[in-house]
Amino acid sequence: MNLNALDLNLVRVFDALLRERSVTRAGERIGLSQPAVSAALNRLRHILNDQLFVRHGHEMLPTPRAEAMAEPVRAALAALERTFEFGQRFEPASLERTFTLMGADFFSLLLMPQLSQRVAVAAPQVALRFLDSARGDVSRLLQDDAIDAALERPLEVPEWVSSALLFRSPFVMIAAAGNAALRAAGIEAGATVPLDLFCAMRHAIRSIDGSMSGFTDNALAAVGRSRRIVLGLPHFQAVALAVKNSELIASVPKQFATAVAGELGLTVYAPPIDIPVPEIRMYWHSRHDDEAPHQWLRNQVLATVNALGFSG
Numbered sequence: 001m002n003l004n005a006l007d008l009n010l011v012r013v014f015d016a017l018l019r020e021r022s023v024t025r026a027g028e029r030i031g032l033s034q035p036a037v038s039a040a041l042n043r044l045r046h047i048l049n050d051q052l053f054v055r056h057g058h059e060m061l062p063t064p065r066a067e068a069m070a071e072p073v074r075a076a077l078a079a080l081e082r083t084f085e086f087g088q089r090f091e092p093a094s095l096e097r098t099f100t101l102m103g104a105d106f107f108s109l110l111l112m113p114q115l116s117q118r119v120a121v122a123a124p125q126v127a128l129r130f131l132d133s134a135r136g137d138v139s140r141l142l143q144d145d146a147i148d149a150a151l152e153r154p155l156e157v158p159e160w161v162s163s164a165l166l167f168r169s170p171f172v173m174i175a176a177a178g179n180a181a182l183r184a185a186g187i188e189a190g191a192t193v194p195l196d197l198f199c200a201m202r203h204a205i206r207s208i209d210g211s212m213s214g215f216t217d218n219a220l221a222a223v224g225r226s227r228r229i230v231l232g233l234p235h236f237q238a239v240a241l242a243v244k245n246s247e248l249i250a251s252v253p254k255q256f257a258t259a260v261a262g263e264l265g266l267t268v269y270a271p272p273i274d275i276p277v278p279e280i281r282m283y284w285h286s287r288h289d290d291e292a293p294h295q296w297l298r299n300q301v302l303a304t305v306n307a308l309g310f311s312g
Contacts, residue, residue, distance in 0.1 A: 008080075013040040014052070015077055018070050019145050021059040029098065074145060078287055090292035092123040099297050102131040102141065103151035104206075105235040106256050111151075115304045122300075134208045134234060142285045148294065149301070153278040162289055163281045164298065167310040169253040170277045171216060173198070173269040174261065176244050187269065193249075195225065195272040204231040204239045204250040216251045219275045240264055251275070255310050 016026035017037070027037040045052055053060040062070070101107070108130050119126050131147060138150045139157050151166065173193060175182055181201055187193055205214055212229045220226055231248060233239050237260070239250050244264045257268050282301060288294035305311065 010040050010044050010047075011073060011077065013037055014044055014066075014069070015073055015145075017041065017053055017060060018062060018066065018073075021053075021061065023060065070144070075287070078291070081291070090296065092126070092293075092296055094125070095123045095293055095296075096125045097293060098127040098129055099149075100129045100131060100147045101149050101151060101301075102133060102135055102138070102147045104133050104208075105237050106253060107151050108132075109237060110256065110259050110308065111301075111304060114308060115300060118300055118304055118307075119297075123296075132208075132234075138283060142283065145285070148284060148288070148297065150283045151280065151301075152283060153280055155281075155283065157283060160286045161283050162286045163283045164302070166280045166282055166302070166305050167255070168277050169255060169280050169310075171251045171271060171275045172254045172257045173249055173251055173271050174240065174243055174257050174266045175249045175269065176246065177265045177267050179249070179267070180247060182249075182267075182269070189267045190269065192270040193272055198249075198272045199225050199227045201228065201249050202230045202247065203227050204233060204242045204248045205229050206234070206236050206239050206250075206252070207232040208234050214251075215275050215278065216271065216273075219273045223273060225273075240266065255308075 012030050013026065013032070016029045017023070020026045020029055023037045023041070024034050026032075027034050032040075041053065048065065050065040051063050052066045053062055055061075101112075112128065112130050116128055119128060133152065135141065135147075138147075138152060138155055139161060141147045142150065142161060153169070157163070181197065182193070185194070185197055187197075199220070205212060207214070210232065212232050217227065217229075231239075231242055233242065236252055236256050239252060240256075240260050241264070242248055243250050244266060251271060257266070260266065261268050282298060284294065284298065
């Protein structure tokens with residue numbers, strides 16, 4: 001092909017379409033109008049003699065040719081960025097970028113408001129976007145640069161995924177203040193719920209994939225016991241609200257329980273078994289290991305987690 005027909009803006013449009021799967025969102029990502037993105041796509045189609053993206057519902061899906069080009073194009077753009085950034089001092093105040101994070105509503109409720117404030121002070125032109133864990137496979141989303149980082153419990157990931165420990169998240173049990181079964185048993189706030197009572201009570205669970213088991217059930221199975229899960233919900237906040245308005249109980253991360261118990265009128269108890277404590281980690285693609293803006297974002301996340309006392 002004739003490289004004289006190709007300019008960098010076309011490559012940027014191609015990369016934005018791969019990430020966003022939408023002409024409108026791709027334009028917003030790189031600061032071009034929808035007609036400009038469409039025109040650039042048409043030029044690329046002509047140059048490469050391939051449709052590259054075809055409409056399917058509300059999305060623009062890449063053709064096999066586009067998928068094959070995805071990783072080399074991203075690597076080339078990243079190399080160009082590193083080349084032009086080399087030797088330049090990174091200034092957050094002049095950074096114009098949208099960072100996309102993904103995780104449970106735990107983070108959208110407890111971390112993101114404070115992280116947004118911290119970022120706004122140092123980098124007022126930076127925007128933050130947060131996606132729910134249910135969005136999809138973390139490794140694929142990192143590979144596609146659909147997200148900059150995922151905040152998740154332990155995951156099996158390829159070797160090209162980097163990670164850092166954020167905090168450890170022990171489980172506690174929450175119940176509505178005045179829960180009849182716990183009151184009848186004389187269990188005080190903060191006390192350990194007896195195993196027989198714990199297994200007999202009705203439980204709610206946070207589940208993003210529809211499964212009705214988790215860390216607590218694995219720990220119970222290890223001692224030959226099980227519990228009654230009667231409600232599965234995709235968000236911790238929904239679980240807490242369900243518990244607030246019923247006789248249900250739930251096992252949730254301690255940091256979340258501490259944050260919402262007072263506002264929702266919940267009482268926190270200790271579970272009757274040792275539940276393995278998950279390490280909550282931040283995951284990102286290793287191609288961003290040495291990228292100054294990405295390093296800065298990761299440091300902001302770590303600083304906010306520490307300021308919130310999640311590690312305490």
